[in-house]
Amino acid sequence: MNHRIPAVIAVLAAVALAGCVSSPRPVQVSAPPGLASSEALTWVRKDGQSGRANPALADQFAADRAACVRAPGDNAALREAESCMGQRGYALVPASQAAARAAQYRRMAGY
Template identity: 30%
Template sequence: MHRFATAALCVALGGCAAAPKMGWIRVDGQPARENPVLQTQFEVDRTACLGERNKAALSGVTFTGGGLAGAMAAADRSNAADTVAQGCMAEKGYLLVKEDEAITKQAELAKVAELKKQQEAAAVAPSSKPKKPSPPKPST
């Protein structure tokens, strides 16, 4: 039984090793690499969200049993904390994407941000249609 648990744990951990590299991009499509203001904001946001992730990882009851059940419980807890961090980063305007897809996704997001800006400007701008003059009021 011990060998089975060890083998299952190795297979589960081996799957993690093959995971693609991930990176954060801004939802507005702006590249932050060469912009010190955006880099600083990212560091502040990431630090805040890391704190939220750590709070989530520490909250609740911890399963301290050993073996495969303990490893699975720890993995579930870690995944839940990661989800909290992703949600926090999304609230602050970032998405986690595969690094090899980041440039394409960033371009898509920039187009969407531009469309959104145009739609918002159109909604705020007065309509270009001339108003019909109101009929004259009859005098009494």
């Protein structure tokens, strides 16, 4: 009687069972806190001022945006322009946090 046959069967069974072991679930990597990837982003002046009540600031923002943002409308284009706009005094923030961030910048600027 051949004693290798049970050993071969045991190895084949182990290999077959190894294929049944489930792989670990994929880990979902989330966006940084407060920055959901689907949430709209917007620009806030780093001095906290708003162009809504100041036409000169609104005009300056329009010029800065035209110079920095190649394809307005999506978060990817805004992220590409982040360095250029940052040099011009703007921060890119989630739209839901814009008012709070502007208030924080005003406090830091002494307004």
